[in-house]
Amino acid sequence: MRITQVEVIPVKIPPEEIYLGGSKEGPTYYYRPGWRCVYSRMMETVFVKITAEDGTTGWGEALAPVAPEVTAGIIRSLFTPLLVGADPLATEVLNTRMYDAMRERGHVQGFFIDAIAGVDIALWDLKGRLLGLPVHRLLGGPYARRLPCYVSGLPRPTDAERAELAREWAARGFHRVKLAIGTTIQEDLRTVEAVRDALGEGGTVFVDAHWHYTLPEAMRFGRALEALGVGFLEAPMLPENLDAHAELARQLDIAIAIGEGERTRYQFKEILVRGAADILQPDVGRTGISELKKIAGMAEAWNVPVAPHLSVGQGVMIAATLQVAAAIPNLFILEYQPNPFNLANQFLAKPLVCEDGFMYLPEGPGLGVELDEERIRHHAVQA
Known part of the structure; x- marks a missing residue:
């Protein structure tokens, strides 16, 4: 069994209430008085979809509260060539290879590691679905x-x-x-x-x-x-x-x-x-x-x-x-x-x-959740 496809979907979803009670008015990214971090008025994230040759898919998600396009671009450009053709059950090997690939690129923090996290979660979901077992088992x-x-x-x-x-x-x-x-x-x-x-x-x-x-x-x-x-x-x-x-x-x-x-x-x-x-x-x-x-x-x-x-x-x-x-x-x-x-x-x-x-704890193989892919893609943005 091999991985045949890697898709990355950065999304920006308008929330009913701004995170931590911020204002809905103004530019997408803003700085709150007295707070150090930049925040978004949207709910932003990156989904990763990995498909095996039998059609089984696994979903991952990287934390991307701002600039999800950056994390998505790293996965699409740098990690997809490493993943396609690889064994989808080799979660540890693939995680190590992605980390090794970033050693000269600021590998200990930031968008690079977030990108690895999203792929790693997708691989565990895919592994669980291929084996018919939840990740916790x-x-x-x-x-x-x-x-x-x-x-x-x-x-x-x-x-x-x-x-x-x-x-x-x-x-x-x-x-x-x-x-x-x-x-x-x-x-x-x-x-x-x-x-x-x-x-x-x-x-x-x-x-x-x-x-x-x-x-x-x-x-x-x-x-x-x-x-x-x-x-x-x-x-x-x-x-x-x-x-x-x-x-x-x-x-x-x-x-x-x-x-x-x-x-x-x-x-x-x-x-x-x-x-x-x-x-x-x-x-x-x-x-x-x-x-x-x-x-x-x-x-x-x-x-x-x-x-x-x-x-x-x-x-x-x-x-x-x-x-x-x-x-x-x-x-x-x-x-x-x-x-x-x-x-x-x-x-x-x-x-x-x-x-x-x-x-x-959700039950079922992999992560135990099923995404409404059509709704997710409705909020997709260009990476």
Whole structure:
């Protein structure tokens, strides 16, 4: 059996609500005041479709919240010649060959590795479909089919509105919420306290600071969060400064969570060796399935739990996250983004399920999801 075709489909989908509550007006890409990253007013991603000679297809998805055409172009131009004619079951060999091919091209970060991740997910889906097995069984799992999650982000402009939204989620069985913050320590603490009080007894607040603070600020903020019973502090400082994160983790009792922007086991190894995090947050849309499983296994040796990052990924990426998460013993919790999740389900034949604070593992061969290909191609853009 050989691979006969590789198709890449970059898409831009108009969402009902802008990610993190941004405005719908203005250019597609914009910069939010006080936030470091560039954002898109569209829901952008890259789908990868790999076909074997018997007609079986596997789908992958690379995290591409901006400029999906770039990731698509890398796959189409650089990886397709390597993949066509190859054994579709050789996921590890092909992953290594793609990574080796990029060693002189900035191979440790960015669009190149994202492109590998999208292909890798498609290869695992294809392998599962050819063998008639779900990916979690190919990975040795599952440890569970019902996976705990937290609601990520309360996209409302005021603390009162965020608190009300938190109460609504709690009434639906979601008692764990992550806040996206990063203004001043005083303002952020007021937001955390308002949401904590809204969740009530038994609720848990996690905090994502989006790399906003310096080390002294993060120390002060972290100690205040400890007093409020916050579950973890995510991305408190710039990710390049692992020494500062290690010092923060040593000084504070609150768990420090980082890793959403890292892509390889080599980067996560440095985090673990330096003791720079209590929780790792790899994103399957940046690592792929093969690498995420290795990262989780390495973290297990340090007794560090894994809480996979999952932001604007669509159905394939969500399903891939669930398949790997079910197959690792050190899973802590999953990220649930309601708006991207609901949008993703509009492009699936059978929707993914998230209820009462848990995400449910899809069954069936491969990733366990079937895409509405016609609807996806309707939103395709030129690479």
